[in-house]
Amino acid sequence: MRIGINCGHTVSGQPGCGAVGLINESVETREVGNRLMAILKGAGHTVVNCTNDYAATTNANLAEICRLANAQPLDLFVSIHFNSGGGKGTEVFTYNGVRHAEAVAVCDKLHALGFVNRGVKNQSLYVINHTNAKAMLIEVCFVDSASDVELYRRLGAQRVAETIAEAITGKTVTRKESEELTVTQYEELKKEIAGLKPMIYNYMDNNMPDWAKPTIQKLMDKGILVGDNEGKLGLTMDMLRVFVANDRAGIYG
Ligand SMILES: [Zn+2]
Structure with missing residues (x-):
């Protein structure tokens, strides 16, 4: 598959950055998203990094994410986010709330890890509406829920990334495989991303x-x-x- 992955928002503290609660959304979207990219690459998929770390405004960030996603054909576009505002659990947004198999699987598999399953939902979101590929935006859990954050910390970003990878590919990620990836491709990816930073x-x-x-x-x-x-x-x-x-x-x- 050709998969575009977006670590949601800009980096912490920048215009367009994510929610801050007990954990910081901008930090955790990258913790999960970078690992997810490494796992998918290791499993032989073509991965396009659709993350935009620095932007003048939220709108500029969103437009850049869509530009990166639409620069080539993709089978799937996935934006990683964390929720806030006083709820609990996982939800996935798709265009018109269409229950793609991958979106349903993400909800089900994160639910199996212990998160409340809030389901696949319709919400008019810029990156869903303006990307050409089948798109979904995953809200892993709530940054301001003590029980969600406790569970997320206990599982770790790697486990969450593996679970999302399994949900979107339908294939099991073996522990060994993903650990090898963590040291090699994840480091490579980090370098790649760091190289882009100092504009x-x-x-x-x-x-x-x-x-x-x-x-x-x-x-x-x-x-x-x-x-x-x-x-x-x-x-x-x-x-x-x-x-x-x-x-x-x-x-x-
Ligand atoms: Zn967000």
Whole structure:
């Protein structure tokens, strides 16, 4: 199968990041999703990483996820999320609430691990509505439920990832196989993902997030920020955030 996997939201603390409760959604979507990708690759599937770690806004994050998913034909698109808001258990969203075999299996198999089965549901979600492939969004469990988090911690992200892999492929993941993957392909994947992270903002152009532009322009006008000898600013996302925070605190006048 050709499977697109999205670790939901941007990374923790960024615009578009996930819910925070007893655990942090942005962190756990990556814990589960990266393992899931490694397991599926190891089982011979073509895996496309549809994760977007940094975006200017939630909408930009969602659009980028769909762009990554729609850049090639996929048999299945899976977005990993964790729920919040005072419930308990697992639920899966599909287009029109269609009960795809894979979606039903995810609910059933996570239920078998001990999570309440909230079922396959219809909810108008951007990544479900705008991806071309058969799509589902998995809410593994609730970040703000003490019993869900206790169970999730006891099982571990690896076990949850294996269970989702089994549900979407219909094949058993052998423990040995997945442990081998954890050390090899998971590390490889992590490197791959880490390699993508430090986006550098050199110019005031489309690439520069809109929320940072007024501050960066001000700093350039005041001569506080000057480019290198090629005129490149060489700013990272973290630097943009610090400059904007300082600006909002009135430090640059
Ligand atoms: Zn979410």
